[in-house]
Amino acid sequence: MEEESSQFAEAMTTHNMEGETYEKERDPESNPLNQPLLKRSCTLSSNSLAMVGAKVSFIESLDYEINENNLFKDDWRSRSKVQVLQYIFLKWTLAFLVGLLTGLIATLINLAIENIAGYKLLAIVHLIQKRRFFMGFIYFTGANLLLTMVAAVLCVCFAPTAAGPGIPEIKAYLNGVDTPNMFGATTMFVKIIGSIGAVSAGLDLGKEGPLVHIGSCIASLLGQGGPNNYRLKWRWLRYFNNDRDRRDLITCGASSGVCAAFRAPVGGVLFSLEEVATWWRSALLWRTFFSTAVVVVVLRAFIELCNSGECGLFGTGGLIMFDVSNVTIRYHVMDIIPVAVIGIIGGVLGSLYNYLLHKVLRLYSLINQKGRIHKLLLCLTVSLFTSACQYGLPFLAKCRPCDSSLSETECPTNGRSGNFKQFNCPDGYYNDLATLLLTTIDDAVRNIFSTNTPYEYQTSSLLIFFALYCILGLFTFGIAVPSGLFLPIILMGSGYGRLLGIAMRSYTNIDQGLFAVLGAASLMAGSMRMTVSLCVIFLELTNNLLLLPITMIVLLIAKTVGDSFNPSIYEIILHLKGLPFLDAHPEPWMRNLTVGELADAKPPVITLHGVERVARIVDVLRNTTHNGFPVVDDGVVPPVGISTEATELHGIILRAHLLQALKKKWFLREKRRTEEWEVREKFTWVDLAEREEKIEQVAVMSDEMEMYIDLHPLTNTTPYTVLESMSVAKAMVLFRQVGLRHLLIVPKYVAAGVPPVVGILTRQDLRPYNILTAFPHLARSKGGEKGN
């Protein structure tokens, strides 16, 4: 940890470093695994660091607020009806394109995985049929190592942000946190190819999480008109050059991704709504639904196309869908007991998984920080271990005779996906463990979910399967390849469910396959803590509505049990990465603190004058990292009533806009306000939407330093404000509900000489961890009620 904090040292200003030292002395936890990976100062600071793709980066907040300055007003006043229609048309076109492209790329990924993994497995089956088991092992392991290598090298060298599922970062983005390089073109391509490689390599990870990320990347790239360096300069796209519209697009993209992963359009929309999105509007629900509808149509068209056999090995498998609609489900009131048991154990296992994964991820991030070679070696080790287990363990299982009711093509199955793999067994016999292990992950799920096969799997085989995938599920997720969490959890859960089904065989007549489905659902709910969206996703996967009531009960119980132990896996990852995610509920002790007290703990607020000297602006921009500055006018005579001179709070100006003003050299020789026509001539709204500049890139001559800038036209005159007596709890509700970046604190006293702004609140100031380090006494009263 020592090296880590010294890495950060450069980025921190002096008072932060002091805080860091103080923090270290106070911290009683000496075990490095218990410390947060990222430390922050104990006074409130606006420095924000986060783990982005196992690297520490600066992160920025997003501006969802409509920046109502003169230029903006001019711009939208001048928008004609035609332009409004352009905007609406483009909004829907983009939603359509997001759906279309996500659907196409999902099909492509499925096709590639099924074919690569399929031909790999075919070759091994041929070797095994010739009883050349060792050759088969070499071939299997070699192919898997190669595929893992491709995925890992791409991830490590070109796009570290493509590793992992990406869902926590999307969640943070939609909460208002911009993690750099998350939605770029490179990230997307690495994610696509890496995902194909990693899943084909038989690693215990899914393509579902990555698909959500890919959907979001597509949305983001479409919205900005292409990759960063080769943007399309189409005039219409300027409407989407703001954080609000990008947020909506990315929500569409995330939903489309889930929909493409599970072929679940309603589930996709609900997943975004329940798990990913922070802000949500009815209009967005509708647009998201449109995107997922397009995805489903694309997927269906391709499935029809592939059913005719033109897609290689695809068509028989791929696009997981565990259709159990032909199973007649009979259950009675007494079946509530096994169902409740599934839920309770699922909840316990899920939270245990969260706990252990947290430890493993901390360990891995220590390894990953050591450099690229370590990352690569970790990936290859995991791949080697996975391959060895998948190939070696089936030898432990006893061969079982095929059921006489099955035809010879059904059992044993060789050379295609399906139940009853022969592996090392004589003809007419099958190896049940090979059925589960030596296959693609999608097929493994389909096999273990299979209904009306109550005696297919031996208890010992299921135990080995469950134990193996518990270990793999813990140790695979953190490696530097694109990896989803859904499939590993489904595999673990289905193994556990089917085991439980065997144990309860005498008490209930619920099918074994349904036990597996319910087990998977319970573990998902126990780990991810979603309810309605998971329920709908499982409904759409299994295509059987009669299953709905028991699925609901399982999910509710598992989530309740899990919630009593620890937070959801996504929250754990968000916390590990140090992303400043704002929770929906304020902590109860926040009611005991006013924003005024919070502002006192921060360095004093830096305000600018309405007409400010260039030198001061440059100075302020160089020496602070703030992104917003209140603009205050002294000695103004208010229009009515009072004759004395007053101080006027004109609004707030953004760093980006100040930089634009400096760059465009919009200087005045004398201290005066500019006329409206001057403003219209010099600036357009398009200029202000650019955010890429840095103060170091702006050159200001020394004679220009003595000139003035009129900030009035650039100032957002309608900032959100709170009184200094407002409690932090209520300020946080406001901040999150409205989606703010800056919140001005105004004094509750009115008198001559009182400054019109007491302070500024940002996202970092409202994080419980940051507040508690600055006000440690609040932690003692922490035990109270979690606000409604």
Place this chain on the structure above:
Amino acid sequence: MEEESSQFAEAMTTHNMEGETYEKERDPESNPLNQPLLKRSCTLSSNSLAMVGAKVSFIESLDYEINENNLFKDDWRSRSKVQVLQYIFLKWTLAFLVGLLTGLIATLINLAIENIAGYKLLAIVHLIQKRRFFMGFIYFTGANLLLTMVAAVLCVCFAPTAAGPGIPEIKAYLNGVDTPNMFGATTMFVKIIGSIGAVSAGLDLGKEGPLVHIGSCIASLLGQGGPNNYRLKWRWLRYFNNDRDRRDLITCGASSGVCAAFRAPVGGVLFSLEEVATWWRSALLWRTFFSTAVVVVVLRAFIELCNSGECGLFGTGGLIMFDVSNVTIRYHVMDIIPVAVIGIIGGVLGSLYNYLLHKVLRLYSLINQKGRIHKLLLCLTVSLFTSACQYGLPFLAKCRPCDSSLSETECPTNGRSGNFKQFNCPDGYYNDLATLLLTTIDDAVRNIFSTNTPYEYQTSSLLIFFALYCILGLFTFGIAVPSGLFLPIILMGSGYGRLLGIAMRSYTNIDQGLFAVLGAASLMAGSMRMTVSLCVIFLELTNNLLLLPITMIVLLIAKTVGDSFNPSIYEIILHLKGLPFLDAHPEPWMRNLTVGELADAKPPVITLHGVERVARIVDVLRNTTHNGFPVVDDGVVPPVGISTEATELHGIILRAHLLQALKKKWFLREKRRTEEWEVREKFTWVDLAEREEKIEQVAVMSDEMEMYIDLHPLTNTTPYTVLESMSVAKAMVLFRQVGLRHLLIVPKYVAAGVPPVVGILTRQDLRPYNILTAFPHLARSKGGEKGN
């Protein structure tokens, strides 16, 4: 209309009356059908009137804000962990009870309707079999009139608010508008019995809307511990004696109602989310889902019980569920054309229906205002017309021979629910129009949705059916009985869909029954403008996932087409009733107006001092109808910095709390601040939660008038504020997102003598209609972009 406004005159203060007159002169629309039913003044006022159950009543806003005053802080600081657990336990218990009771009452209603309507129809079938047609008509009409009479008399005399669906009022409640007598015990009982009567009477209305209302009533009654006059004084229930927790409970109740109506748990949750609720939190999603799960379990248990035949005629019908899961759905890319046609026509018809229903409702409200007798007569006329058509029209249809593939028990069907009713036909023949008309409404839907019966209905019969239900759908909804909108629209839509199916028979091989389902979906989307929730409800009703993609496309097209003509039917009803519903999107012209300008158009704000004379408080309460007053302290010396005296904005105090202070006679002889121990002794948080008092009921002696009250402990010290330069658009976003009742406007100038509060914004001030009457010039620039 003249009488109407004179009715209001008493309730209006002088300046409002002036506004009213001005308004009348300006209004160019002379047709009374085009005028809004309720008029408001042209200066901004806080008077609020709405149509509640065809009567004009005063309505209040709800306080969702946490009122952070000293008492509240004491209260929650003193809450121990046990109390927090009590609260959580009770929250879930209430959610469970809401689900349980809604499920039970829904079953009861279904049982009653099926049995009453069933025995009625049985008797008529017996008469018809004896060819005593006229006797049958008398019997049919008489029974229907009697049942309608029961429903109507109950509604008119005991609970006018029980008429109609209740969904618009629930929507308004969850938006923050409290309509009186909406959730009382009387309303609930009248709604239950009225709904049974009205549906059994064969009127063209459903029990779905009323079930939603009943669910909400149950939730509200449980939350407050029983009916108004006989409340349970259980200590635990005090946690729920606030608007926030009631809001959550009622959301649960509404979801449970939809779930009970359609046996669609996920659909119920989504319906609340998409259509009914304004604020939504992830935690609420989960609790609502729990309630609907309970409802489903209750319904299933009863269906199992009734399948054994112990529920009279129930068990064969009831609880609409149009299971088409056994239909193999095959569709190709070219089927998109008929699907798109269904959507487009459905959208047009839906918006046409909205338009016409608007006119009819306006006409009806003019009739209903004339008195109870008129209301009753209207109900009976509609019932008579319905009965006559349902009985008479089938004689127009030709008898058709039964298909030879059907057994004799299947065709013709007599004496039970099912297709192929015999009616006036000879044996071996059936009357297709009687199948659709002379049956319960649920059965009619099931019959017209029936699949694999492509030649059952003649085009002429379907045309008659469609035309009849269009007329009935328009003229039944507004009468004074509990009535839902879902079923009438489904009936219309299914008729239209099946007609379209016949017209397209040669182009596509989509089943006729599916055409009926899609037609119903398209008309629902065209009129109600829901997408995801309708999609899920239809999915859960039809139990066939393969239908999902085409349902989605139909819904999206129909909603888009409908939206281009007029708002949704619920918005139309909200507008008609004059409920001050706050839309999610500010109007574009709101960006051109600041809240400061808005405040100038209102009468000056009335502030109280921190320690105020009793006489002034009584005076203020008597002469204004405001519900919140800013509390301001003059001549305070701020703790730091400035030596001069300042004016301090201490917070906002609610009318209810002032009344409590007066009632409890918490007076001080001298002008001083009270000590904390005094506060704790005299007041508890429970007292402050009471809202029932009126100033007229509080007696203050004349010697007490000269005493003082210290308002500090009762004042909410953390009100939400906006700067006077904030645009109305942004203030409205804040108001709605955070769920406020009062929003203080603070000055942007700081100087001695500036008042610390410029004005107060309430819900009424932010309504577009009210703003436009005060600032007519804004209407001209109305055409701009609808803010994203």
